[in-house]
Amino acid sequence: MANNKEKLVEEITSRDVDFAQWYTDVVKKADLADYSSVKGCMIMKPYSYGIWELIQQQLDRRFKDSGHQNVYLPMFIPESLLQKEKDHVEGFAPEVAWVTHGGSAPLAEKMCVRPTSETLFCEFYAKDINSYRDLPKLYNQWCSVVRWEKTTRPFLRAVEFLWQEGHTAHATAEEAEKETILMLNTYSEFCENVLAIPVLKGRKTEKEKFAGAKATYSIEALMHDGKALQAGTSHYFGDGFAKAFGIQYTDANNTLQYVHQTSWGVTIRLIGALIMVHGDDNGLVLPPAVAPHQVVIVPIMQKKEGVLAKANAVKDLLKAAGVRVILEDSDKSPGWKFAEHEMRGVPIRLELGPRDIENGQAVLARRDNGEKMTVTLENIDAEVKKLLAQIQKDMLVRATDHLNEHIYAAVTMPEFADLVENSPGFVKAMWCGDAACEEKVKEETGATSRNIPFNEEKLADTCICCGKPAKHMVYWGKAY
RNA sequence: CGGGAUGUGGCGCAGUUUGGUAGCGCGCUUGACUGGGGGUCAAGAGGCCGCAGGUUCAAGUCCUGUCAUUCCGACCA
Numbered sequence: 312m313a314n315n316k317e318k319l320v321e322e323i324t325s326r327d328v329d330f331a332q333w334y335t336d337v338v339k340k341a342d343l344a345d346y347s348s349v350k351g352c353m354i355m356k357p358y359s360y361g362i363w364e365l366i367q368q369q370l371d372r373r374f375k376d377s378g379h380q381n382v383y384l385p386m387f388i389p390e391s392l393l394q395k396e397k398d399h400v401e402g403f404a405p406e407v408a409w410v411t412h413g414g415s416a417p418l419a420e421k422m423c424v425r426p427t428s429e430t431l432f433c434e435f436y437a438k439d440i441n442s443y444r445d446l447p448k449l450y451n452q453w454c455s456v457v458r459w460e461k462t463t464r465p466f467l468r469a470v471e472f473l474w475q476e477g478h479t480a481h482a483t484a485e486e487a488e489k490e491t492i493l494m495l496n497t498y499s500e501f502c503e504n505v506l507a508i509p510v511l512k513g514r515k516t517e518k519e520k521f522a523g524a525k526a527t528y529s530i531e532a533l534m535h536d537g538k539a540l541q542a543g544t545s546h547y548f549g550d551g552f553a554k555a556f557g558i559q560y561t562d563a564n565n566t567l568q569y570v571h572q573t574s575w576g577v578t579i580r581l582i583g584a585l586i587m588v589h590g591d592d593n594g595l596v597l598p599p600a601v602a603p604h605q606v607v608i609v610p611i612m613q614k615k616e617g618v619l620a621k622a623n624a625v626k627d628l629l630k631a632a633g634v635r636v637i638l639e640d641s642d643k644s645p646g647w648k649f650a651e652h653e654m655r656g657v658p659i660r661l662e663l664g665p666r667d668i669e670n671g672q673a674v675l676a677r678r679d680n681g682e683k684m685t686v687t688l689e690n691i692d693a694e695v696k697k698l699l700a701q702i703q704k705d706m707l708v709r710a711t712d713h714l715n716e717h718i719y720a721a722v723t724m725p726e727f728a729d730l731v732e733n734s735p736g737f738v739k740a741m742w743c744g745d746a747a748c749e750e751k752v753k754e755e756t757g758a759t760s761r762n763i764p765f766n767e768e769k770l771a772d773t774c775i776c777c778g779k780p781a782k783h784m785v786y787w788g789k790a791y
Numbered sequence: 792c793g794g795g796a797u798g799u800g801g802c803g804c805a806g807u808u809u810g811g812u813a814g815c816g817c818g819c820u821u822g823a824c825u826g827g828g829g830g831u832c833a834a835g836a837g838g839c840c841g842c843a844g845g846u847u848c849a850a851g852u853c854c855u856g857u858c859a860u861u862c863c864g865a866c867c868a
Contacts, residue, residue, distance in 0.1 A: 329862090332861090346860070348859075350858085350859065350860090405866085406866085406867070427868095456868090458868080460866080461792055462792090462864095462865090462867090464861095467868085468868075472868075474868075541868065542868090544868075578868050579868095580868055609827090611826065612825090612826050612827085614825090614826085642826095644825085644826060644828090645829095646826085646827090646829045646830080648829085649828050662827065664827060666827075
Protein backbone atom coordinates (compact mmCIF):
# COMPACT_ATOMS: atom_id res chain seq x y z
CA MET A 312 0.00 0.00 0.00
CA ALA A 313 1.23 3.42 -0.83
CA ASN A 314 1.07 6.67 1.00
CA ASN A 315 1.90 10.15 -0.11
CA LYS A 316 5.47 9.93 1.08
CA GLU A 317 6.36 7.66 -1.81
CA LYS A 318 7.07 9.22 -5.11
CA LEU A 319 4.89 7.47 -7.64
CA VAL A 320 5.04 9.92 -10.45
CA GLU A 321 8.37 10.00 -12.18
CA GLU A 322 7.51 12.97 -14.34
CA ILE A 323 7.13 15.34 -11.42
CA THR A 324 10.34 16.80 -10.02
CA SER A 325 10.55 16.44 -6.26
CA ARG A 326 9.58 19.57 -4.30
CA ASP A 327 12.79 19.55 -2.32
CA VAL A 328 15.01 19.12 -5.35
CA ASP A 329 13.71 22.09 -7.32
CA PHE A 330 10.56 23.84 -6.16
CA ALA A 331 10.24 26.00 -9.26
CA GLN A 332 10.53 23.02 -11.56
CA TRP A 333 8.12 21.07 -9.35
CA TYR A 334 5.58 23.88 -9.76
CA THR A 335 5.89 23.87 -13.54
CA ASP A 336 5.62 20.08 -13.62
CA VAL A 337 2.45 20.10 -11.52
CA VAL A 338 0.84 22.72 -13.73
CA LYS A 339 1.45 20.51 -16.74
CA LYS A 340 0.85 17.10 -15.21
CA ALA A 341 -2.32 18.05 -13.36
CA ASP A 342 -3.62 19.26 -16.72
CA LEU A 343 -4.18 22.78 -15.43
CA ALA A 344 -2.73 24.99 -18.11
CA ASP A 345 -0.86 25.17 -21.36
CA TYR A 346 1.09 27.82 -23.17
CA SER A 347 -0.09 29.66 -26.24
CA SER A 348 1.83 31.49 -28.92
CA VAL A 349 1.17 34.76 -27.11
CA LYS A 350 4.09 35.58 -24.88
CA GLY A 351 3.35 35.47 -21.20
CA CYS A 352 -0.22 34.32 -21.70
CA MET A 353 -1.62 30.96 -20.77
CA ILE A 354 -4.43 28.66 -21.73
CA MET A 355 -6.50 27.69 -18.73
CA LYS A 356 -7.63 24.16 -19.47
CA PRO A 357 -10.98 22.85 -18.20
CA TYR A 358 -9.51 21.62 -14.94
CA SER A 359 -8.01 24.92 -13.82
CA TYR A 360 -10.95 26.88 -15.16
CA GLY A 361 -13.18 24.54 -13.15
CA ILE A 362 -11.25 25.48 -10.03
CA TRP A 363 -11.59 29.15 -10.94
CA GLU A 364 -15.35 28.74 -11.42
CA LEU A 365 -15.64 27.26 -7.92
CA ILE A 366 -13.58 30.12 -6.53
CA GLN A 367 -15.78 32.59 -8.40
CA GLN A 368 -19.04 31.05 -7.21
CA GLN A 369 -18.07 31.02 -3.58
CA LEU A 370 -16.53 34.48 -3.58
CA ASP A 371 -19.36 35.95 -5.60
CA ARG A 372 -21.90 34.66 -3.11
CA ARG A 373 -19.98 36.41 -0.34
CA PHE A 374 -19.87 39.66 -2.33
CA LYS A 375 -23.60 39.51 -2.98
CA ASP A 376 -24.33 38.71 0.64
CA SER A 377 -22.61 41.94 1.63
CA GLY A 378 -24.65 43.96 -0.86
CA HIS A 379 -22.36 44.11 -3.89
CA GLN A 380 -23.52 43.93 -7.49
CA ASN A 381 -21.67 42.82 -10.60
CA VAL A 382 -21.11 45.13 -13.55
CA TYR A 383 -19.00 45.09 -16.67
CA LEU A 384 -16.95 48.01 -17.98
CA PRO A 385 -14.93 48.31 -21.21
CA MET A 386 -11.50 46.76 -21.56
CA PHE A 387 -10.05 49.89 -23.20
CA ILE A 388 -8.97 53.03 -21.37
CA PRO A 389 -8.19 56.22 -23.35
CA GLU A 390 -4.77 57.59 -22.50
CA SER A 391 -6.18 60.84 -21.15
CA LEU A 392 -8.43 58.98 -18.73
CA LEU A 393 -5.61 56.84 -17.38
CA GLN A 394 -3.58 59.96 -16.75
CA LYS A 395 -6.08 61.76 -14.54
CA GLU A 396 -4.68 60.47 -11.27
CA LYS A 397 -0.95 61.16 -11.05
CA ASP A 398 0.27 58.37 -8.76
CA HIS A 399 -1.95 55.85 -10.45
CA VAL A 400 -0.65 56.47 -13.95
CA GLU A 401 2.95 56.48 -12.72
CA GLY A 402 2.41 53.10 -11.14
CA PHE A 403 0.85 51.46 -14.13
CA ALA A 404 2.17 53.25 -17.22
CA PRO A 405 5.32 51.10 -17.49
CA GLU A 406 3.30 47.93 -17.87
CA VAL A 407 0.29 48.75 -20.01
CA ALA A 408 -0.39 47.52 -23.53
CA TRP A 409 -1.45 50.17 -26.02
CA VAL A 410 -3.97 49.99 -28.83
CA THR A 411 -3.01 52.49 -31.51
CA HIS A 412 -5.00 51.44 -34.56
CA GLY A 413 -8.59 50.65 -35.41
CA GLY A 414 -8.29 48.44 -38.45
CA SER A 415 -5.57 50.16 -40.45
CA ALA A 416 -6.41 53.71 -39.35
CA PRO A 417 -4.42 55.24 -36.50
CA LEU A 418 -6.57 56.26 -33.54
CA ALA A 419 -6.84 59.94 -32.64
CA GLU A 420 -6.05 58.94 -29.07
CA LYS A 421 -4.35 55.71 -28.17
CA MET A 422 -6.02 53.47 -25.63
CA CYS A 423 -4.55 51.03 -23.18
CA VAL A 424 -5.92 47.62 -22.40
CA ARG A 425 -7.05 47.90 -18.77
CA PRO A 426 -4.36 46.96 -16.26
CA THR A 427 -7.04 47.66 -13.61
CA SER A 428 -10.25 49.64 -13.88
CA GLU A 429 -10.12 52.39 -11.26
CA THR A 430 -10.15 55.12 -13.88
CA LEU A 431 -13.10 53.66 -15.76
CA PHE A 432 -15.10 53.23 -12.58
CA CYS A 433 -14.25 56.78 -11.56
CA GLU A 434 -15.40 58.19 -14.89
CA PHE A 435 -18.59 56.22 -14.53
CA TYR A 436 -19.17 57.24 -10.92
CA ALA A 437 -18.63 60.89 -11.76
CA LYS A 438 -21.65 60.68 -14.03
CA ASP A 439 -23.71 58.25 -12.03
CA ILE A 440 -23.45 59.73 -8.54
CA ASN A 441 -25.33 62.95 -7.81
CA SER A 442 -26.96 62.66 -4.42
CA TYR A 443 -26.15 61.07 -1.09
CA ARG A 444 -29.13 58.89 -1.94
CA ASP A 445 -27.03 57.31 -4.71
CA LEU A 446 -24.50 56.07 -2.16
CA PRO A 447 -22.94 53.73 -1.46
CA LYS A 448 -22.08 52.22 -4.82
CA LEU A 449 -20.97 48.66 -4.23
CA TYR A 450 -19.83 47.28 -7.57
CA ASN A 451 -17.69 44.36 -8.58
CA GLN A 452 -16.38 43.21 -11.93
CA TRP A 453 -15.16 39.77 -13.02
CA CYS A 454 -12.84 40.17 -15.97
CA SER A 455 -9.31 39.85 -17.21
CA VAL A 456 -6.67 42.56 -17.14
CA VAL A 457 -3.38 43.00 -18.98
CA ARG A 458 -0.06 43.99 -17.50
CA TRP A 459 3.02 43.74 -19.67
CA GLU A 460 5.12 41.75 -17.23
CA LYS A 461 8.67 40.88 -18.13
CA THR A 462 8.83 37.57 -16.37
CA THR A 463 5.80 35.34 -16.26
CA ARG A 464 4.77 32.10 -14.61
CA PRO A 465 1.50 30.22 -14.98
CA PHE A 466 -1.10 31.53 -12.50
CA LEU A 467 1.44 33.51 -10.48
CA ARG A 468 2.23 36.17 -13.00
CA ALA A 469 0.89 36.39 -16.53
CA VAL A 470 0.50 39.16 -19.07
CA GLU A 471 -3.25 38.60 -19.06
CA PHE A 472 -4.93 37.23 -15.98
CA LEU A 473 -8.44 36.69 -14.66
CA TRP A 474 -9.55 38.44 -11.52
CA GLN A 475 -12.33 40.29 -9.80
CA GLU A 476 -12.06 43.94 -8.92
CA GLY A 477 -14.46 45.52 -6.48
CA HIS A 478 -14.90 49.29 -6.71
CA THR A 479 -17.00 51.10 -4.18
CA ALA A 480 -17.91 54.71 -3.48
CA HIS A 481 -19.11 55.95 -0.10
CA ALA A 482 -20.38 59.14 1.47
CA THR A 483 -17.82 59.18 4.27
CA ALA A 484 -14.24 58.19 4.89
CA GLU A 485 -15.29 56.03 7.83
CA GLU A 486 -17.69 54.08 5.68
CA ALA A 487 -15.06 53.52 2.99
CA GLU A 488 -12.49 52.44 5.56
CA LYS A 489 -14.99 50.01 6.98
CA GLU A 490 -15.62 48.58 3.52
CA THR A 491 -11.88 48.16 2.93
CA ILE A 492 -11.53 46.08 6.06
CA LEU A 493 -14.78 44.20 5.46
CA MET A 494 -13.51 42.97 2.08
CA LEU A 495 -10.09 42.14 3.48
CA ASN A 496 -11.84 40.00 6.07
CA THR A 497 -14.01 38.46 3.37
CA TYR A 498 -10.86 37.40 1.55
CA SER A 499 -9.14 35.97 4.59
CA GLU A 500 -12.25 34.05 5.64
CA PHE A 501 -12.60 32.72 2.09
CA CYS A 502 -8.95 31.67 1.93
CA GLU A 503 -9.17 29.80 5.19
CA ASN A 504 -12.56 28.16 4.85
CA VAL A 505 -12.63 27.46 1.13
CA LEU A 506 -9.01 27.26 0.01
CA ALA A 507 -7.74 25.93 3.37
CA ILE A 508 -5.00 28.56 3.20
CA PRO A 509 -4.32 30.58 6.36
CA VAL A 510 -3.21 34.16 5.74
CA LEU A 511 -1.60 37.04 7.56
CA LYS A 512 -3.75 40.15 7.38
CA GLY A 513 -2.26 43.58 7.60
CA ARG A 514 -1.51 46.96 6.12
CA LYS A 515 1.10 47.52 3.45
CA THR A 516 3.91 50.02 3.98
CA GLU A 517 3.98 53.24 1.91
CA LYS A 518 6.51 51.67 -0.41
CA GLU A 519 4.38 48.61 -1.13
CA LYS A 520 0.97 50.21 -1.38
CA PHE A 521 -1.17 50.46 -4.51
CA ALA A 522 -0.57 53.33 -6.94
CA GLY A 523 -2.97 56.06 -5.93
CA ALA A 524 -4.19 54.51 -2.67
CA LYS A 525 -4.22 56.11 0.78
CA ALA A 526 -3.81 52.68 2.34
CA THR A 527 -3.41 49.16 1.02
CA TYR A 528 -4.18 46.07 3.03
CA SER A 529 -3.14 42.58 2.03
CA ILE A 530 -3.48 38.96 2.90
CA GLU A 531 -0.17 37.13 2.74
CA ALA A 532 0.09 33.36 2.44
CA LEU A 533 3.08 31.13 3.01
CA MET A 534 4.02 28.69 0.28
CA HIS A 535 5.54 25.29 1.00
CA ASP A 536 9.02 26.53 0.10
CA GLY A 537 8.77 29.28 2.70
CA LYS A 538 8.22 32.14 0.29
CA ALA A 539 5.35 34.55 0.74
CA LEU A 540 2.59 35.14 -1.77
CA GLN A 541 0.33 38.16 -1.72
CA ALA A 542 -3.02 36.47 -2.12
CA GLY A 543 -5.32 39.48 -2.19
CA THR A 544 -5.43 43.22 -1.60
CA SER A 545 -7.96 45.76 -0.42
CA HIS A 546 -7.33 49.48 -0.95
CA TYR A 547 -8.66 52.58 0.72
CA PHE A 548 -8.52 55.59 -1.60
CA GLY A 549 -9.90 58.36 0.54
CA ASP A 550 -11.14 61.11 -1.76
CA GLY A 551 -7.99 61.23 -3.93
CA PHE A 552 -9.56 59.67 -7.01
CA ALA A 553 -12.82 61.54 -6.37
CA LYS A 554 -10.96 64.85 -6.56
CA ALA A 555 -9.01 63.83 -9.67
CA PHE A 556 -12.17 62.69 -11.43
CA GLY A 557 -14.70 65.07 -9.94
CA ILE A 558 -16.91 62.50 -8.24
CA GLN A 559 -19.19 64.65 -6.11
CA TYR A 560 -22.58 64.33 -4.53
CA THR A 561 -24.95 66.65 -2.77
CA ASP A 562 -25.38 65.73 0.87
CA ALA A 563 -28.50 66.09 3.01
CA ASN A 564 -27.57 69.70 3.76
CA ASN A 565 -27.40 70.57 0.08
CA THR A 566 -23.59 70.79 0.20
CA LEU A 567 -21.30 69.33 -2.46
CA GLN A 568 -19.05 66.56 -1.13
CA TYR A 569 -16.45 64.25 -2.61
CA VAL A 570 -17.02 60.51 -2.33
CA HIS A 571 -14.61 58.17 -0.57
CA GLN A 572 -13.62 55.06 -2.45
CA THR A 573 -12.19 51.56 -2.17
CA SER A 574 -11.07 48.83 -4.48
CA TRP A 575 -10.17 45.22 -3.81
CA GLY A 576 -9.22 42.19 -5.83
CA VAL A 577 -8.09 38.61 -6.01
CA THR A 578 -6.81 36.80 -9.07
CA ILE A 579 -6.12 33.38 -10.53
CA ARG A 580 -2.96 33.65 -8.48
CA LEU A 581 -5.10 31.93 -5.85
CA ILE A 582 -4.78 28.80 -7.99
CA GLY A 583 -1.02 29.16 -7.80
CA ALA A 584 -1.37 29.44 -4.04
CA LEU A 585 -3.44 26.26 -3.92
CA ILE A 586 -0.72 24.43 -5.83
CA MET A 587 2.15 25.71 -3.71
CA VAL A 588 0.49 25.41 -0.32
CA HIS A 589 -1.10 21.99 -0.59
CA GLY A 590 0.70 20.18 -3.40
CA ASP A 591 3.14 17.34 -2.79
CA ASP A 592 5.58 15.21 -4.78
CA ASN A 593 2.73 13.33 -6.40
CA GLY A 594 1.16 16.50 -7.71
CA LEU A 595 -1.76 18.68 -6.84
CA VAL A 596 -3.76 18.30 -3.63
CA LEU A 597 -7.06 20.14 -3.76
CA PRO A 598 -9.25 21.10 -0.82
CA PRO A 599 -12.72 19.59 -1.43
CA ALA A 600 -14.40 23.01 -1.57
CA VAL A 601 -12.66 23.93 -4.83
CA ALA A 602 -12.03 20.47 -6.30
CA PRO A 603 -13.81 20.14 -9.65
CA HIS A 604 -13.95 16.44 -8.86
CA GLN A 605 -14.27 15.68 -5.17
CA VAL A 606 -14.44 11.93 -5.66
CA VAL A 607 -13.12 9.70 -8.40
CA ILE A 608 -14.58 6.24 -8.57
CA VAL A 609 -12.09 3.69 -9.85
CA PRO A 610 -13.76 0.40 -10.69
CA ILE A 611 -11.58 -2.69 -10.43
CA MET A 612 -12.07 -5.39 -13.05
CA GLN A 613 -14.73 -3.22 -14.55
CA LYS A 614 -15.47 -5.68 -17.35
CA LYS A 615 -16.67 -8.19 -14.81
CA GLU A 616 -20.44 -8.50 -14.65
CA GLY A 617 -22.06 -5.97 -12.36
CA VAL A 618 -19.00 -3.90 -11.48
CA LEU A 619 -19.72 -0.92 -13.72
CA ALA A 620 -23.41 -1.07 -12.91
CA LYS A 621 -22.64 -0.85 -9.22
CA ALA A 622 -20.08 1.90 -9.80
CA ASN A 623 -22.68 3.90 -11.71
CA ALA A 624 -25.19 3.39 -8.94
CA VAL A 625 -22.69 4.71 -6.39
CA LYS A 626 -21.95 7.64 -8.65
CA ASP A 627 -25.63 8.53 -8.93
CA LEU A 628 -26.05 8.25 -5.19
CA LEU A 629 -23.12 10.60 -4.52
CA LYS A 630 -24.28 13.00 -7.20
CA ALA A 631 -27.72 13.12 -5.62
CA ALA A 632 -26.03 13.91 -2.32
CA GLY A 633 -24.42 16.96 -3.95
CA VAL A 634 -20.94 15.49 -4.32
CA ARG A 635 -18.91 16.35 -7.44
CA VAL A 636 -18.03 12.84 -8.60
CA ILE A 637 -16.63 11.22 -11.71
CA LEU A 638 -16.52 7.58 -12.68
CA GLU A 639 -13.19 6.69 -14.23
CA ASP A 640 -14.39 3.94 -16.56
CA SER A 641 -11.76 4.21 -19.27
CA ASP A 642 -9.91 1.00 -20.05
CA LYS A 643 -6.68 2.16 -18.41
CA SER A 644 -5.32 -0.01 -15.65
CA PRO A 645 -6.40 0.80 -12.09
CA GLY A 646 -2.84 1.77 -11.18
CA TRP A 647 -2.75 4.30 -13.98
CA LYS A 648 -6.03 5.79 -12.81
CA PHE A 649 -4.81 6.02 -9.24
CA ALA A 650 -1.72 7.94 -10.27
CA GLU A 651 -3.54 10.15 -12.76
CA HIS A 652 -6.12 11.41 -10.31
CA GLU A 653 -3.54 11.79 -7.61
CA MET A 654 -1.63 14.17 -9.88
CA ARG A 655 -4.85 16.09 -10.32
CA GLY A 656 -5.39 16.28 -6.59
CA VAL A 657 -8.83 14.64 -6.37
CA PRO A 658 -9.55 14.58 -2.60
CA ILE A 659 -11.09 11.09 -2.42
CA ARG A 660 -10.57 7.99 -4.52
CA LEU A 661 -13.30 5.40 -4.25
CA GLU A 662 -12.17 1.90 -5.21
CA LEU A 663 -14.87 -0.56 -6.09
CA GLY A 664 -14.17 -4.13 -7.22
CA PRO A 665 -15.94 -7.49 -7.28
CA ARG A 666 -14.55 -8.28 -3.85
CA ASP A 667 -16.01 -5.07 -2.42
CA ILE A 668 -19.35 -5.54 -4.07
CA GLU A 669 -19.55 -9.04 -2.66
CA ASN A 670 -18.91 -7.61 0.82
CA GLY A 671 -21.18 -4.63 0.31
CA GLN A 672 -18.34 -2.17 0.79
CA ALA A 673 -15.94 0.21 -0.95
CA VAL A 674 -12.47 1.50 -0.25
CA LEU A 675 -11.95 5.24 0.24
CA ALA A 676 -8.45 6.66 -0.12
CA ARG A 677 -7.60 10.20 0.96
CA ARG A 678 -5.39 12.26 -1.33
CA ASP A 679 -4.17 14.58 1.42
CA ASN A 680 -2.59 11.96 3.69
CA GLY A 681 -2.85 8.68 1.76
CA GLU A 682 -5.04 6.97 4.36
CA LYS A 683 -7.36 4.23 3.19
CA MET A 684 -10.56 3.09 4.84
CA THR A 685 -13.28 0.61 4.12
CA VAL A 686 -16.90 1.72 4.31
CA THR A 687 -20.19 -0.03 3.74
CA LEU A 688 -22.04 0.83 0.56
CA GLU A 689 -25.32 1.44 2.37
CA ASN A 690 -24.36 4.81 3.76
CA ILE A 691 -21.56 5.61 1.33
CA ASP A 692 -22.95 9.09 0.61
CA ALA A 693 -22.88 10.09 4.27
CA GLU A 694 -19.41 8.59 4.72
CA VAL A 695 -18.04 10.44 1.71
CA LYS A 696 -19.51 13.76 2.80
CA LYS A 697 -18.13 13.29 6.28
CA LEU A 698 -14.70 12.49 4.89
CA LEU A 699 -14.73 15.47 2.53
CA ALA A 700 -15.46 17.75 5.46
CA GLN A 701 -12.70 16.11 7.47
CA ILE A 702 -10.17 16.54 4.63
CA GLN A 703 -11.11 20.19 4.24
CA LYS A 704 -10.57 20.70 7.97
CA ASP A 705 -7.33 18.73 8.16
CA MET A 706 -5.83 20.57 5.22
CA LEU A 707 -6.39 23.91 6.93
CA VAL A 708 -4.91 22.59 10.16
CA ARG A 709 -1.84 21.31 8.33
CA ALA A 710 -1.36 24.56 6.42
CA THR A 711 -1.88 26.58 9.60
CA ASP A 712 0.72 24.52 11.44
CA HIS A 713 3.13 25.04 8.56
CA LEU A 714 2.52 28.78 8.67
CA ASN A 715 2.94 29.03 12.43
CA GLU A 716 6.08 26.93 12.38
CA HIS A 717 7.59 29.33 9.85
CA ILE A 718 7.01 32.64 11.58
CA TYR A 719 10.14 33.84 13.32
CA ALA A 720 11.06 36.91 15.32
CA ALA A 721 14.27 38.91 15.03
CA VAL A 722 15.58 41.73 17.19
CA THR A 723 18.98 42.34 15.62
CA MET A 724 19.97 42.68 11.99
CA PRO A 725 22.38 39.71 11.96
CA GLU A 726 19.65 37.60 13.52
CA PHE A 727 17.22 38.83 10.88
CA ALA A 728 19.58 38.17 7.98
CA ASP A 729 20.33 34.69 9.28
CA LEU A 730 16.63 33.83 9.52
CA VAL A 731 15.85 35.14 6.04
CA GLU A 732 18.79 33.20 4.63
CA ASN A 733 18.41 29.92 6.48
CA SER A 734 14.83 29.68 7.72
CA PRO A 735 12.41 30.37 4.88
CA GLY A 736 9.19 31.91 6.13
CA PHE A 737 8.00 35.14 7.69
CA VAL A 738 10.21 37.12 10.03
CA LYS A 739 8.62 39.52 12.50
CA ALA A 740 10.76 42.56 13.26
CA MET A 741 10.38 46.14 14.43
CA TRP A 742 10.61 49.05 12.01
CA CYS A 743 11.00 52.81 12.37
CA GLY A 744 8.64 53.61 9.52
CA ASP A 745 11.33 54.98 7.23
CA ALA A 746 11.30 53.73 3.63
CA ALA A 747 15.09 53.95 3.54
CA CYS A 748 15.33 51.19 6.15
CA GLU A 749 12.86 49.09 4.22
CA GLU A 750 14.99 49.50 1.13
CA LYS A 751 18.15 48.66 3.02
CA VAL A 752 16.65 45.50 4.51
CA LYS A 753 15.68 44.42 1.03
CA GLU A 754 19.11 45.09 -0.40
CA GLU A 755 20.93 43.32 2.38
CA THR A 756 18.69 40.31 2.88
CA GLY A 757 16.35 40.00 -0.11
CA ALA A 758 13.32 40.19 2.19
CA THR A 759 10.57 42.73 1.59
CA SER A 760 8.00 44.02 4.02
CA ARG A 761 4.87 41.94 3.59
CA ASN A 762 2.53 43.80 5.88
CA ILE A 763 1.94 45.34 9.30
CA PRO A 764 -0.54 43.20 11.23
CA PHE A 765 -3.47 44.71 13.11
CA ASN A 766 -2.39 43.08 16.35
CA GLU A 767 1.22 44.23 16.48
CA GLU A 768 3.57 42.80 19.07
CA LYS A 769 6.32 44.84 20.66
CA LEU A 770 9.44 42.78 20.07
CA ALA A 771 11.85 45.63 20.77
CA ASP A 772 11.96 49.40 21.20
CA THR A 773 14.10 50.13 18.18
CA CYS A 774 14.11 49.60 14.41
CA ILE A 775 15.87 46.42 13.31
CA CYS A 776 17.77 48.40 10.71
CA CYS A 777 18.68 51.88 11.97
CA GLY A 778 18.19 51.60 15.73
CA LYS A 779 15.87 54.58 15.91
CA PRO A 780 12.62 54.23 17.88
CA ALA A 781 10.36 51.61 16.31
CA LYS A 782 6.90 52.50 15.08
CA HIS A 783 5.60 49.18 13.87
CA MET A 784 6.05 45.46 13.85
CA VAL A 785 6.35 44.23 10.30
CA TYR A 786 6.11 40.79 8.75
CA TRP A 787 9.01 40.42 6.34
CA GLY A 788 9.77 37.69 3.86
CA LYS A 789 10.94 36.72 0.44
CA ALA A 790 7.99 36.93 -1.87
CA TYR A 791 6.79 35.65 -5.21
C1' C B 792 15.11 44.30 -18.57
C1' G B 793 20.12 41.69 -17.50
C1' G B 794 22.63 36.55 -17.06
C1' G B 795 22.28 31.11 -18.13
C1' A B 796 19.74 26.92 -20.58
C1' U B 797 16.39 24.84 -24.24
C1' G B 798 13.28 24.59 -28.96
C1' U B 799 13.44 17.63 -33.40
C1' G B 800 5.77 13.38 -34.19
C1' G B 801 0.96 14.66 -28.58
C1' C B 802 4.97 14.31 -24.28
C1' G B 803 10.20 13.35 -22.86
C1' C B 804 14.66 13.04 -25.46
C1' A B 805 19.04 11.23 -28.91
C1' G B 806 21.18 12.94 -33.39
C1' U B 807 24.54 18.90 -34.10
C1' U B 808 31.39 18.10 -32.21
C1' U B 809 33.13 15.88 -37.94
C1' G B 810 26.87 18.60 -43.13
C1' G B 811 25.21 13.00 -46.72
C1' U B 812 17.78 8.99 -46.98
C1' A B 813 14.92 11.73 -39.31
C1' G B 814 15.60 7.93 -34.70
C1' C B 815 14.31 6.06 -29.52
C1' G B 816 10.97 5.72 -25.17
C1' C B 817 6.17 6.98 -23.61
C1' G B 818 1.52 8.23 -25.48
C1' C B 819 -2.13 7.50 -29.72
C1' U B 820 -5.17 3.79 -33.18
C1' U B 821 -6.99 -1.54 -33.84
C1' G B 822 -7.34 -6.39 -31.65
C1' A B 823 -6.59 -10.07 -27.88
C1' C B 824 -5.34 -11.30 -23.07
C1' U B 825 -5.32 -8.56 -18.35
C1' G B 826 -7.05 -5.67 -13.97
C1' G B 827 -6.81 -3.93 -5.69
C1' G B 828 -0.56 1.21 -7.38
C1' G B 829 1.19 3.93 -14.00
C1' G B 830 -0.06 -4.35 -17.22
C1' U B 831 1.43 -7.95 -21.69
C1' C B 832 1.64 -9.19 -26.83
C1' A B 833 0.72 -8.14 -32.00
C1' A B 834 -0.19 -4.88 -36.02
C1' G B 835 -0.45 0.40 -37.37
C1' A B 836 -0.74 5.94 -37.80
C1' G B 837 1.81 10.22 -36.94
C1' G B 838 7.70 14.94 -38.53
C1' C B 839 7.75 22.50 -43.23
C1' C B 840 13.85 19.37 -36.84
C1' G B 841 10.52 26.99 -33.44
C1' C B 842 10.48 30.81 -37.58
C1' A B 843 13.16 33.84 -41.48
C1' G B 844 17.34 34.60 -44.29
C1' G B 845 22.34 32.90 -45.77
C1' U B 846 26.68 29.34 -46.99
C1' U B 847 26.77 24.56 -49.79
C1' C B 848 26.02 19.81 -54.99
C1' A B 849 23.65 18.77 -50.15
C1' A B 850 21.64 21.84 -43.71
C1' G B 851 18.23 19.04 -37.89
C1' U B 852 23.69 19.78 -38.08
C1' C B 853 27.49 25.62 -40.18
C1' C B 854 26.52 31.38 -40.17
C1' U B 855 23.14 35.72 -39.19
C1' G B 856 18.70 37.36 -37.34
C1' U B 857 14.23 36.55 -34.86
C1' C B 858 10.39 34.33 -31.77
C1' A B 859 9.04 31.35 -27.71
C1' U B 860 9.76 28.52 -23.27
C1' U B 861 12.50 27.80 -18.81
C1' C B 862 15.83 28.92 -14.55
C1' C B 863 18.37 32.93 -11.64
C1' G B 864 18.17 38.24 -10.60
C1' A B 865 15.63 43.36 -10.90
C1' C B 866 9.92 44.92 -11.44
C1' C B 867 4.82 43.64 -10.45
C1' A B 868 -1.35 40.58 -8.43
